[in-house]
Amino acid sequence: MITRTAAELAAALAAGETTSVAATQAHLDRIAEVDGAVHAFLHVDAEGALAQAAESDARRAAGATRSALDGVPIAVKDVLATEGLPTTCGSKILEGWIPPYDATVVRRLKAAGLPILGKTNMDEFAMGSSTEHSAYGPTRNPWDLDRIPGGSGGGSAAAVAAFEAPLAIGTDTGGSIRQPGAVTGTVGVKPTYGGVSRYGLVALANSLDQAGPVTRTVLDSALLHEVIGGHDPLDSTSIDQPLPALVEAAKRGAAGDLSGLRVGVITEMSRQEGGLSGWQAGVLARFQESVDLLVKAGAEVVEVSCPSFVHALATYYLILPAEASSNLAKFDAMRYGLRVWPEADASAEEVMRATRDAGFGDEVKRRIILGTYALSSGYYDAYYGQAQKVRTLISRDFDAAFERADVLVSPTAPTTAFKLGAKLDDPMAMYLNDLATIPANLAGVPGISVPSGLADEDGLPTGFQILAPALADDRCYRVGAALEAALLEQWGGPLVPPEEKLS
Amino acid sequence: MPEITRAEVAHLANLARIDLSDDELDHLAPQLSVILESVASISGVAGDDVPPTSHALPLTNVFREDVVTPGLTPEQALSGAPAVEEQRFSVPRILGEEQ
Numbered sequence: 001m002i003t004r005t006a007a008e009l010a011a012a013l014a015a016g017e018t019t020s021v022a023a024t025q026a027h028l029d030r031i032a033e034v035d036g037a038v039h040a041f042l043h044v045d046a047e048g049a050l051a052q053a054a055e056s057d058a059r060r061a062a063g064a065t066r067s068a069l070d071g072v073p074i075a076v077k078d079v080l081a082t083e084g085l086p087t088t089c090g091s092k093i094l095e096g097w098i099p100p101y102d103a104t105v106v107r108r109l110k111a112a113g114l115p116i117l118g119k120t121n122m123d124e125f126a127m128g129s130s131t132e133h134s135a136y137g138p139t140r141n142p143w144d145l146d147r148i149p150g151g152s153g154g155g156s157a158a159a160v161a162a163f164e165a166p167l168a169i170g171t172d173t174g175g176s177i178r179q180p181g182a183v184t185g186t187v188g189v190k191p192t193y194g195g196v197s198r199y200g201l202v203a204l205a206n207s208l209d210q211a212g213p214v215t216r217t218v219l220d221s222a223l224l225h226e227v228i229g230g231h232d233p234l235d236s237t238s239i240d241q242p243l244p245a246l247v248e249a250a251k252r253g254a255a256g257d258l259s260g261l262r263v264g265v266i267t268e269m270s271r272q273e274g275g276l277s278g279w280q281a282g283v284l285a286r287f288q289e290s291v292d293l294l295v296k297a298g299a300e301v302v303e304v305s306c307p308s309f310v311h312a313l314a315t316y317y318l319i320l321p322a323e324a325s326s327n328l329a330k331f332d333a334m335r336y337g338l339r340v341w342p343e344a345d346a347s348a349e350e351v352m353r354a355t356r357d358a359g360f361g362d363e364v365k366r367r368i369i370l371g372t373y374a375l376s377s378g379y380y381d382a383y384y385g386q387a388q389k390v391r392t393l394i395s396r397d398f399d400a401a402f403e404r405a406d407v408l409v410s411p412t413a414p415t416t417a418f419k420l421g422a423k424l425d426d427p428m429a430m431y432l433n434d435l436a437t438i439p440a441n442l443a444g445v446p447g448i449s450v451p452s453g454l455a456d457e458d459g460l461p462t463g464f465q466i467l468a469p470a471l472a473d474d475r476c477y478r479v480g481a482a483l484e485a486a487l488l489e490q491w492g493g494p495l496v497p498p499e500e501k502l503s
Numbered sequence: 504m505p506e507i508t509r510a511e512v513a514h515l516a517n518l519a520r521i522d523l524s525d526d527e528l529d530h531l532a533p534q535l536s537v538i539l540e541s542v543a544s545i546s547g548v549a550g551d552d553v554p555p556t557s558h559a560l561p562l563t564n565v566f567r568e569d570v571v572t573p574g575l576t577p578e579q580a581l582s583g584a585p586a587v588e589e590q591r592f593s594v595p596r597i598l599g600e601e602q
Contacts, residue, residue, distance in 0.1 A: 100579035193559050207558050236565040237558070314542040325519060332520075334594050336583035341595075342522075348595040349520065357522040362530075365521060369512060370535060372519045382546060388555030390545050395556060427534055428541050444559025470560060 001026040002163040003496075006072045006220040009166055013060065013071045020053035020060075020071030024115045027073050031117065031164045034502045039139050040149075040159035042078050043086050044118035049073060052115035059113065068247075069223055070113030075165040077156050078119040079126055080211065081200040082106050085116070089202050090124040090134040090152075093331050093338045093359025103200025104235065105169060105211050105228045112227045117165055120155030124361045125328065126176055126204045128152050129433040132424055133363040140420070141184055142497040143460055147417040150180030150433075156214040157184040161497055167224050168214040173204045174316055175413075175437025177212050178449035182412035182463025185451045185495045187480070189213045189221045190437075192470045193444035194239040196225075197232035205323035206237075208316075208441040216494065218450060218481040222250040225473070241471070249474035253481030259298035261479065264405025265291060267305045269436050276310055276435050280415040282455025286462040287411045290452045293486040294409075294479070302405055306397035311390050312439045317431060318374050318387035319442070325371025328364065331356065366427060395443045402469045407479050410436050412449040412463030440467050448476040450483055451495055461495060507535045 001023060004012065012018045028046050035041050056071035065071075076082060079089050081099035083106075088094045102110065109116065123133035131139040131154030139154040141147040142162040149158040156168035157180030170177035172190035181188030189212045196211045203209060213224040225246050232238045268275025270287065295301055333339040333355035334348070342354040360368070374383040401408055413433055423430040440447040445467055452464035464483060468475035488494060509532045516523045523531070577590050586593035 097583050100575055100582050233565075233567065237560075237562060239560075308548070311545050311548050314545045317538065317542050318545070329520075333585060335592050337585070339585035346595055347599060348597050351595045352520050353522040356520055357524075360521065362527075365516075365523070365527070366531060366534060366538075368519050368521065369515045369531065370538060372515045373507065373511075373535070373539075376515070376518075383542070385555060386545055386549060387542075388557060389549035389553040391556040391559075392553050393549055395559060428537055431538075442559065 002030045004166065005217045006069060006166040006215065006223060007217070009072050010068055020056040020115060021050060023071065024049050024053035024073045024117070027117055027165055034162050035164060037140065037145055037502055038142055038158050038162050038164070039137060040120055040155045040162065040164055041075070041118045042088060042090070042121050042136055042155070045085055045116060048085070049115040049117050056113045056115065065113065067112035067227060069227060071115070072166060073115045073117050074109060075117045075120050075156060075159045075168040076106060076109070077122055077153055077168070077170050079122060079171055079202050080106055080169065081202070082116065082119065085119060087119065088136070089126070090122040090136060091359065091361070091364070092135045093355070095338065097336055101200065104197035104232045106200065108228050114167070114227070120153070120159055120168060122155055123152035124364050125202070125324070126152040126171060126173055127324070127363045127367055129175070129179060129430055130423065131155060132420060133361055135361055138420055141417045142502060143185065144417065145501060147419055147460070148183070150183040150413070150417065152176040153180050153214065157181055157186050157188065160186050160214055160216055162502060166216070167220060169211060169228070170214040171201060171209055171211045172441065173208045174320065174441050175434040177214060178437045178447055178463065178465060179413045179433055181214065181449040183417040183461060185461030185497070187215050187218055187221050187448065187450055189225060189448045189476065190440060190446060191225060191229060191473055192239065192446045194237050195243065195446070195473060196229050197235040197238050199232055199234040203327045205320045206327065207323060208320065218448070218477060218484045219247070219250045219254065221448070222246040222477045239471070244472065244474035246474055246477050249477040250481040253478035254485045256297055256482055256485055258294060258479065258482050261299040261407070262405045263291070263294050263299045263301050263479070264304040264401050264408045265301060266309065266401070266408050266410045267303055268307070268309045269410035278414045278432060279411065280455060280457065282457045283411045283413070283415060283462045286453040286455065287464060290464045290483055290487070291409065293483060297482050297486060304401040304404055304408065306401055306439070308390065308393040308397045309439050312394055312442060313431060313435050315387045315390045315394065315442060316438045318383050319391065321367040321371030322374045322384050323371070325368045325375065328368055331359065363427070391442050394439055398439070398443045398445060407475050408467040410465050412436060412465040416455045416458055416460035416462060436465060445470050446473040446476050448480045450480045452487065454495065507532060507539055
């Protein structure tokens with residue numbers, strides 16, 4: 001049951017071969033079996049999920065199913081508000097907080113009939129690339145429990161990789177869906193900015209955050225994207241246009257014909273020299289093989305240069321802390337969350353300072369201080385102002401590249417999963433994990449990461465990133481599904497983490 | 504490029520309303536200097552003629568009709584509060600002794 005894809009589960013439910021209660025129970029059993037080792041979940045809602053599953057089964061019996069995925073269970077990253085379920089954002093400052101409302105994404109999942117298994121682990125307030133910055137302990141990579149599952153959405157990616165859930169929701173501010181997908185051998189999609197509502201998503205950086213699907217197959221991501229995407233009046237940055245036909249694009253891509261498609265290989269992100277550095281040899285080898293498979297499917301490859309991308313990481317680490325330091329000002333110990341009294345008759349300000357010291361972890365403090373610095377008078381123009389201008393240059397590079405290519409491709413992450421603890425005391429080394437994923441967030445364009453194999457050096461998963469112009473998310477699905485189909489044929493089946501590592 | 508001193512970090516932490524311990528200040532100052540050194544590479548990359556981007560996609564203000572829509576009840580709004588009094592958020596004293 002648990003190894004089935006969401007599309008297969010949906011088909012089995014439709015055919016009456018199984019029930020939502022049985023499917024949900026199987027995943028809850030799997031969580032009970034392996035999550036002690038993986039720690040993908042911060043909260044499991046067995047009772048609620050089974051009740052939602054029973055309702056789904058009753059709807060189906062009455063011929064009133066609500067969506068293609070009605071009855072297929074899902075896990076939700078703990079940064080989305082869930083009415084009646086704890087929402088911590090991986091932080092002590094929100095320990096025990098139970099939101100009084102649902103995020104729009106969660107509301108749409110419920111409306112479509114997907115039982116919610118629980119909330120997944122993450123770097124605190126989505127700040128990190130390894131899930132080690134969670135205040136509740138790291139998630140472990142199902143491929144090797146001594147290694148990181150990526151971040152910030154390591155919990156969602158690991159849950160899907162370890163068959164604890166067929167589907168999950170992630171959020172991607174600089175790569176937090178795609179990079180965990182790459183290092184756990186799963187699929188992750190960052191939709192076009194504004195394509196999925198941010199209402200009820202606890203903001204890290206408003207101009208960069210985007211929720212999206214975390215799955216094991218490209219088709220499953222398309223199915224989930226169609227459930228959660230589309231205009232929401234509660235989010236003023238939500239795009240007021242219909243979504244492209246994503247499921248159709250995935251099915252068309254899986255048929256394997258990419259004739260006439262122009263694939264742009266980004267010079268700066270596809271080789272050791274002449275751009276960004278630090279690529280692992282095995283990552284580049286799997287990337288080149290995937291490019292060759294696209295050519296075999298009929299695509300034409302062009303090389304495109306995006307010279308400003310070498311400045312994307314620096315730009316991001318000025319814009320993100322600036323936005324984050326403003327956003328996190330709301331954690332002031334007054335209306336919700338932790339309140340710490342440094343002494344009995346402390347003032348509101350003293351309580352605020354003590355609470356923020358006790359409630360925030362190291363990485364959050366680093367970024368708040370950095371953002372406060374970048375926004376201070378005297379430094380604003382040199383840092384934040386300059387970063388906003390370079391952001392324009394990065395968007396212009398994308399515009400020029402998309403004149404010559406329909407999609408752009410690169411490896412998703414520069415390396416495979418590293419050992420837990422390896423980069424914890426070196427923030428810059430940690431930040432470099434996102435160098436290939438960040439440009440898409442700065443420009444608002446959609447991207448997908450698809451498993452591209454295992455690196456020769458360490459036998460760990462690598463990811464292939466496909467980027468498309470804003471609003472053309474369907475191209476990510478078409479090309480992603482074509483690559484997935486070609487690779488599955490080559491491998492003879494999906495890449496699966498070795499079961500003995502999980503026990 | 505600028506090094507960020509321990510005193511500056513203490514000042515910034517004060518602005519951000521976070522009490523940092525001496526250990527944290529010792530730890531943070533050199534880390535922030537390394538990060539700043541790395542991000543400083545963007546200075547001079549974009550000329551004066553390049554306009555800044557605050558949002559990747561063009562935004563327009565969104566209006567709605569000025570009609571009452573359902574919201575949280577007072578009980579829901581107060582449900583996560585550290586302290587509640589007479590259907591209000593109860594907060595520590597705002598003024599100091601001398602005020």
